Amino acid sequence: MSGANPFLDPARQEELYGHASRLAGRSNALMRAKTTGRPVPDTIVGLMRAHHERPDRLGLVLDLGCGRGTSSLTFAQELRPRRIVGLDAAPALIEHALQRARRVPSLPVSFLQGDFHHLPVAAGSCDVVVAAFCLYHSPRPQAVVVEIDRALAPGGLAVLVTKGLDSYREMDQLVAAVGLDPRAEEHESLYISAHSGNLADLAALSLDVLAVEQEEHSFTFDGHDHVAEYLATNPKYDLAPGLYGNPGALAATLHEFVPDRPLTTRSLVTFVVARSRGGRP
Secondary structure (H helix, E strand, O other): OOOOOHHHOHHHHHHHHOOHHHHHHHHHHHHHHEEEOOOHHHHHHHHHHHHOOOHHHOOEEEEEOOOOOHHHHHHHHHHOOOEEEEEEOOHHHHHHHHHHHHOOOOOOEEEEEOOOOOOOOOOOOEEEEEEEOOHHHOOOHHHHHHHHHHHEEEEEEEEEEEEOOOOOHHHHHHHHHOOOOOOOOOOOOOOOOOOOOOHHHHHHOOOEEEEEEEEEEEEEEOOHHHHHHHHOOOOOOOOOOOOOOOHHHHHHHHHHHOOOOOEEEEEEEEEEEEEOOOOOO
16 A cells, blocks of 8 residues: 555545545544544635625535535535535545435535536636645646636635645554554655645635635544544555454554553644635736
8 A cells, every 4th residue: 555645646546435434434533533623614614704795695606525515515504505516526425425415405405426627617607616625635736726716706715625734643653653554654644735834825826815724623532443443544554454444453453562542633724715816817
């Protein structure tokens, strides 16, 4: 499992996103560990209300990298736009999102599989485009920002969200210390393509940046079993055969080498709010 950054390696996409349950397991383990930091979808809703000229009368809202649809459903419930479209490249995640949306048929939400380098919407058709925790999956995030600008109506709003380069470094330290991956602290950050340090500059290439907010999120895993749930599908590490996707085996290794204790780790989350230039250079 060594080589290119897995988020930017086309050969790894089926492994990473072909099974919605695997991604859900990692996400759920992380969310159960969260001790500080506002829910990101709620923060995005607040930013839309603060910066859009008519947040109570939104037309089309496009949610890029929508995953299992959590953010899209939150936007629909809180903002009641005319329509929300969630877009993701992974068919398994789109299917999961569709299943969740069927439980609330009154919400104007639809989900599409697609490539965020080529958005399936007309130029100038979106009041808001959200790209949360997805731009770092592109080797050319600046091209995605150009597409976001194309999709936005004059005065339309983009909300971009990413993580700091050294997010979860305490997890790296643990993985290295027990020998699961001795080089865990040396691997390139998964967020190298679009991170807290360059996101505003990426946005400014095509959009007018209105606000940048940063918030540290903290996570405390309650022991080795909880940590192993997260590690089992984390693509950053070069795990031995039989460990990837196997939280039981990972937990056993952790128990063997270090005493069972909570692990606290952190991530800097950055929000950039930007507006379409409406044809201005």
